[in-house]
Amino acid sequence: MTERRSTRSAPAWLLCLAMAWPGQTALAQDDATTGSEAQAEDADAPFGRHGPLTEREMEMARTAWSYFVERYQPETGLVNAVGAYPSTTLWDTASYISGLVAAYELGIIDKRTFDSRATQLIGTLRNLSLFNGEAPNKVYNTQTGEKVNYANQPGEVGYSVLDMGRMLVWLRILKERYPYLANGVDNVPLRWNFCNIVNEDGRLFGSLVRGDGSTRYVQEGRLGYEEYAAKGFALWGFDVWGALDPAPLEYTTIYDVEVPYDGRDPRVFHNQNYVLTESYLLDGLELGWDLPVDDPDGRGVASQGWRAEFAHRIFLVQQRRFESTGIITARSEHQVDGKPYFVYDSIFADGYAWNTLDPSDVYQPDRAAVASKAAIGMWALWDHPYTDLLFETVADLSEAEGGFFEGLYENGNGYIPLQTANNNGIILAALLYKEQGPILKFANDNTSFWDMAWDGTPIRTNKCLPEPMEVEVTCCACEDLPTVQPSVPWEEFTYCRPLQREAGIAATDCRPEAQEFEKPQPRVVLPRQCRPPQDWLP
Template sequence: MARPFGRHGPLTERERAMAETAWQYFVKSYQPDTGLVNAVGSYPSTTLWDTGSYISALVAARELRLIDKREFDLRANLLIKTLRNLDLFRGEMPNKVYNTKTGQKVDYANKPGEVGHSVLDIGRMLVWLKILKERYPYLAPGIDATVLRWNFCNTVKPDGSLFGSVLSKGETRYVQEGRLGYEQYAAKGFELWGFGSAAALSPDPLEYTEIFGVRVPIDGRDPRIFGNMNYVLTESYLLDGLELGWKLPGDMSNDTPGLATQGWRAEFANRIYLVQQRRFEETGIMTARSEHQVDGAPFFVYDSIWANGFAWSTLDPSDVYRPERAAIAAKAAIGMWALWETPYTDLLMEAVGDLSTEDGGFYEGLYENGNGYIPLQTANNNGIILAALLYKEQGPILQHLNTNTQVWDTAFTHQDTRANRCLPQPKPVQACCNCQAAAPEPGVPAADFLYCRPVVQADGSIAATACGLEPHGLPAPVTVAAAATTAQMCPLPPRVQP
């Protein structure tokens, strides 16, 4: 088996202690009536993004043997029950925010109400629900029943672009959501469930800006025209690497963790990493940038590598420049440590690896200006840290292990429900009565199999990738097909008399 990118092997004693510490956040902030976890500390509110991070933590806790199967099953099944019965925004998709104590949809003040749906949050949730049902097939029916309730008609457009929604003066407005990095990560979540999201999966329109000699990829859409800021952040590239191995959504292989079949994603991730290392080398400022919570106003910042035409721009949600809130984000530092085995990521680990409390998990990060650590503990930060530690032990977290017939593929096949909810239409497959006569699936263009391998530098570090076409033995990525109807099945063989 090819070695994964970055670090690989059993956790050290220190790393295992880190995993145990990160899991304590999900012990302390757990809501036993709903199975949800608070997104930030003791405040009883969460989003689908943060709930995806909780699933990340739950899988890591089970795989790293922090909890036993009984605790895992009780937590997972209660969570699935709550997700299955969520009150949906406009009866279509999960609301952006829910109260973790009651499971009610709420507004941003945590009062009963609704505010819209986030396609980026839903894309992350789809990634982790897919991971959950692939690793633990006995959970698949409940997971499928959850997603089958959702109506995707206003979310996935015919060209494959992805739309969220907002409430504006009491009216629902559907808006394209996501920029380079996050848009493609969310699109992979939809693709894993059979949705066509070609427009969102594409990096176009793509531009570059040079920072410390590194050509950093940026989204080419003008925020003055389109209204969405094009922040360049680390997190989405890390999640793609840790969870999906920078692979094509249709790549079903489990034995090539060191080959990134979606090569440009791996290459862009390397540039995002490398420019932060270069900043440290040039300025001495330790850098691991990501969006993160902060204590007090503005409560949240986009700690960007590039935004609004400027490098190293830290902006609040109102796009006000807040340089005093720039930080070494713990999740970014430990995520980069897992994916790039270099002296620089060793240094990042030393900076944040003990930035925690034993009973509450890791703090958000360390302010760049010397103002100490951010005294907040969150589900997203601790969930990503656990995912990074699981990656070190097992490689990319998505493993295609569930070969069972899926409710997702067979439900509503003789009703209009699939069309009415814009669910992917299952492709009927005839049973192979005469396998020699069965037509093979069409081949995949070679351009879809641009591979990337890690390249060891002269100093022993791994800070770039070599991408190119090469022979491979991977199966062509194809949509999972539903079983054929009875009329299409091969006749049963005659019963053998005893």
Template sequence: MSFRDNVVKARSHFIFLAALSVGLLMVIALENKIGENTGAKVGAGAAFASPMSAFDDVTPLPLAVVGEVSQADQDYARIAWRYFENNTDPETGLVNSADQYPSTTMWETGSYFVAIISADLLGLIEAEEAKARISKTLDTLSGMRLFDGILPNKAYNVRTAELVDYSNKPVERGLGWSALDIARLVGTLGQVMQHYPELASQVNALLDHWDLSQMVEDGQLIGGNLSDGELRRDQEGRVGYGQYAAKAMMLFGYDMYRAYDAEEHLMVKDVLGQPIPVDDRLHRNVTPAFVVSEPYVFDGLEFGFDARSHRFATAIYRAQEARYTETGILTAVSESHLDEAPYFAYSSVWGGGAPWAVMSFQGERLDSKRTVTTKTAFAWYALFGTDYAKELVTTLAPLGDPERGWPEGLYETDGSTNGSTTTNTNAVILAALAFRAFGPLIRAEP
């Protein structure tokens, strides 16, 4: 048989080998592209590298539950509880989102429930007062008007329980619903039922009143947003917040398999030698996603870390400690209110495509507003109890006002006080102090 005949007979094998070679080159190219996105290097012949592999060498910091309430912790907690004494409306039972500002969201209402449970655990109030406060709020939540009769509006007037916009002005239809805010409240309702079984019937009646199925689709959270008078349904939740909210909804049996899966949209950025988990999607479909401490400290203080969130939280904390070690600048960053325009900012470990960016809702850089946040300092100290976290608390402790509560913290640029005083900050401080004595709130027992 001639050489030509042999080549003809073998042509199918050549085609297969050529296709295999092209396929191999495509796989290598894809892996290298993934490596670029995740910060991992993947070369020819290397095994496929999952973004999660970047956390293999992160040793979770041990938790720092001390098992008792010190006098200092009691004093700190009393300052935080004063905020709620000052800002709870006696008629509706709702709490101002910021000191003497009568507007609230479902997120902040959830924070109020966390504050009540923590205050009870710490002995600041009796169980009967805790139940009475929660019961009044549940009655209001059950009776107030919903957006399109479906779910709670994004904001409410604390005094009237009416639907409002973000400037606290009445709006007939509302703004839509925030699935993240509602999920955060749902998670705290699980904590309420754990600590006060007598209130379970009220909680169940409230959840029956809301159509939670409207905000869960294909294992993801779905928010409702008005656009030119039309309701638009958008996926909500990025890495960190998404997994925290998923845990909350799973308490009540909702399938959150995609929201809980951090890896689907995970990329990893190196910040001072630490792998930082970053979402590859845009925040609010506007700016590159950011990483703040908030969802991780909530997860640890309220639910208790899982293996993944413990590693993520450790890396995020260590990056902040490393920044202090390298620069001498105290660092405890998260989302926070501001006492001047634009009144809210995200102080990130990574955000907007860069480390340590501070951003507004619209994605404007506001690095001069970076705040050493009081809530983050107390939370890291409660969770990990490191010398650096202790130094943060020691530095911020003089800010506590026995007549008003704890402010947001110190502006990094000049050391002046960010005097905004809010529900979220004072609730996190109470939760942190309760955690030091009793561990995660959902299973804490006095």
């Protein structure tokens, strides 16, 4: 599709947050950009591989799509999350949308099939029975569309803001790429109530059901996933600055790579800080590691620079593990056959590198695997001999009528004989990325029903919806904000070249070896006055 440049700019809360950071002042033109930086900035080529798919890659795309043909439920338009089991989540349904968009854009299905599936799915999502009348339940039966518990029996278990955030990313992609679907898409989140979901600090809260049946609201998400989900909410206008901030941060050294992890202690907060590949892959494939606004610098610059820097470290440490041990490594959470059914196949967790844990935090080393989605995702985002090896490891790990298997066990026990919506959806997204670059393209400048619904009425307030029709006056006293350091300062960039931008530090020119970057020096400028608009003058 043809991409149009949007007029969307960073919201006031994002700009004022950036202005509070030291070093975010105007830079002298000669100091801000070297010749090599200018060349990198001008390049519109996306990170990693780009170009038409080969016939082999197209066959892989058709194979991945076959999962969504085999596991489709015609009564609801939903797709099973895992094989024949008729259950799904918002996360897995977003992965189905990922596969649907890719299949259409790559020419695997025609517009009639795409429209039929998309409109039926939107209708089902629009009419889901919500948990506590607030937001979609964590699990639904794909045959009936009814909310269920983890045993697929009628019931409620709460909602996940991480799942909701991923769904919001893909609903926005649908709305931007296909404006004729926008009206239906907008009606999906308009049914939700966000008052218990986004707090005043810009943090995201999910919910769960206690043993006595009462509801508990809990902060959800750790480094990687929290920021990815927050971008989904920000794309719809929510102020989620707290969830977008990577602090508190810690680092652990693995094969001489400073690997970032969430600094919140699992013993205190009762939430593991797994370091996994998937959230960084999704952010790169879908959003180009950009802030949740239009990127004026193009596809070769990540406007949320620390995301590109950290993603590169996640890739590099896995490459170095292979070089040091001979173990082909592409780590992500994934399904497994038999108990424990699911593992977090981490790069780092609970104080240990290469720690494979089940949901009960029991060590499961025999379940470590080369995850197919991680291998193909890294292949798309990093054009490197190691990702060529990853590609060959999983490229044929599939059935022609059923899709790709979850992965290949590291210990030689063969492949994981399970096929899932998430795995096949991400593989399709990676193949689409190679052909088109980041999948979100701001191309719909039409008036939005999401913006206008109930405008000026208490309904928007009662649902805690954003107020896009209220323009916030630019901060006139931002210089009075307390001085804070960015969570990932300029000096922390090792593998990606940092670039100073209005909304923070962007990044480009990522390489597999450490680089040295000279921080640009600010120039002194006269203080700015906050002049009233012309129509305010007598």
